Amino acid sequence: MPEQLSLNDARLLVVHAQGLDGKPSKDVKAAGPLAVFDRLTLLQLDSVNVFERAHYMPVFSRIGSYDKTALDDAARPMTETGQQAALMEYWAHEAAWVKTEDLPLHRFRMDWYRYGTDDRRYGKRGWAALVEEHGPLLEWIRKELKTRGPLTISEIEHDQNKRKGTWWGWSDVKTCLERMFLAGEVVSAGREKFSRRYALPEQVLTGETYSRMVDPNPDYNRDLRTVIGRASKAEGVATIKDLADFVRLKIDKVAPRVKELVDLGELTEVMVEGFKDKAYLHRDWKDQVGRLQNPAQVTLLSPFDPLTRNRDRAIRLFDFDYKIEIYVPEPKRIYGYYTLPLLYKGNLVGRIDLKSERKTGELLVQSAWHEENLKQNQVGSIASDLAKHLKEIAKWQGLSQTLIADKGNLAAQLRSASQSHEGA
Numbered sequence: 001m002p003e004q005l006s007l008n009d010a011r012l013l014v015v016h017a018q019g020l021d022g023k024p025s026k027d028v029k030a031a032g033p034l035a036v037f038d039r040l041t042l043l044q045l046d047s048v049n050v051f052e053r054a055h056y057m058p059v060f061s062r063i064g065s066y067d068k069t070a071l072d073d074a075a076r077p078m079t080e081t082g083q084q085a086a087l088m089e090y091w092a093h094e095a096a097w098v099k100t101e102d103l104p105l106h107r108f109r110m111d112w113y114r115y116g117t118d119d120r121r122y123g124k125r126g127w128a129a130l131v132e133e134h135g136p137l138l139e140w141i142r143k144e145l146k147t148r149g150p151l152t153i154s155e156i157e158h159d160q161n162k163r164k165g166t167w168w169g170w171s172d173v174k175t176c177l178e179r180m181f182l183a184g185e186v187v188s189a190g191r192e193k194f195s196r197r198y199a200l201p202e203q204v205l206t207g208e209t210y211s212r213m214v215d216p217n218p219d220y221n222r223d224l225r226t227v228i229g230r231a232s233k234a235e236g237v238a239t240i241k242d243l244a245d246f247v248r249l250k251i252d253k254v255a256p257r258v259k260e261l262v263d264l265g266e267l268t269e270v271m272v273e274g275f276k277d278k279a280y281l282h283r284d285w286k287d288q289v290g291r292l293q294n295p296a297q298v299t300l301l302s303p304f305d306p307l308t309r310n311r312d313r314a315i316r317l318f319d320f321d322y323k324i325e326i327y328v329p330e331p332k333r334i335y336g337y338y339t340l341p342l343l344y345k346g347n348l349v350g351r352i353d354l355k356s357e358r359k360t361g362e363l364l365v366q367s368a369w370h371e372e373n374l375k376q377n378q379v380g381s382i383a384s385d386l387a388k389h390l391k392e393i394a395k396w397q398g399l400s401q402t403l404i405a406d407k408g409n410l411a412a413q414l415r416s417a418s419q420s421h422e423g424a
Helices: 007-017 026-031 033-040 057-063 069-074 100-115 127-148 172-182 207-213 220-235 240-247 251-263 283-288 311-318 376-397 411-423
Strands: 003-005 087-090 096-099 187-192 195-199 237-239 267-272 279-282 298-300 339-344 347-357 362-370 401-404
Touching (some): 007 237, 007 279, 007 283, 007 311, 026 033, 026 057, 033 096, 033 220, 057 298, 087 100, 087 187, 096 100, 100 207, 100 220, 127 172, 220 237, 251 267, 251 279, 267 283, 279 283, 298 376, 339 362, 339 376, 347 376, 376 401, 376 411, 401 411
Parallel strands (some): 003 267
Antiparallel strands (some): 087 096, 187 195, 237 279, 267 279, 298 339, 347 362
């Protein structure tokens, strides 16, 4: 019979596995931003820069203030630095940074895109159809990259490199490049003003990484087990549906590998209080059940932080129903354009809409909300600790002043707490 986990134990395990259960130690800070990948496996990329791009935030939430150029430099290609980049982009979740050495683990996904797959992204538009329609253009792109080196879409001159339809429409060149990128025929060579730079694998990969990328006989099931096992470790405790969401694959692709991981002893079946489905506990956390202390960390999270990006999972674990409202028409927004979840000592307790006014040096708190089920004394403590955290955020962003608008049921107490800290 599967082990029984209380919801509180599951929540503690998840927060611990995510590296969010306490203020970062000196050792964690010394390890630097790249060490965060050992826990999270990837950082989802996003171009929205109203406060801060989403891929920089999860690192800040776990290690505090750091130099963002450390991540940018880690993703600079070999054509610029003379050595293989530490980070590279691929659709490992959505578009995401992964360790470059781990890129070949996704050959199963690349080859599904190339040889035909029931994957939800290109299941009915196989590689053969692309070759039939754009064969000469594909060959021209290969030669262009081989001759000129890594290129962004704007650097490619071709009469088929013109947008179609609305301004969102891709040109034929862009369509080919993106399909080649999914299939691993081209890879990322960093970004220029957030525009992806495309390269042939041999231009930016070396040694074992390159050998595994061109291996004619990859072990897809082994690599998929590795990817799912790492996702499970990052999640702490997770259902098959949770893991499928993490790796962005269908459940029927994930379930057989999960069973194999159970048979191998890497995962253990558990039943979590309140979960409808069976869950799986990674072996690295098994000894932590019932032994973890209440978390001390207070931090804002990215909209795409792995703790909250799976809406259904956040509801099950934290009773926190969160979605980003960027794509919601303004009259229908409840909390704000770019609200960030607030993690307070192991619970998700609020949503703060932030904007960085870089020209004026101001951090704008456009709305501040706490969850309705909180007691008033809890709200006061949250406001005080959040005010301190906003000072850390402003310093990290290079902003000199924090302005708090009136919107939200936490705004007044947050402003009062912020003024108290200013006077201290």
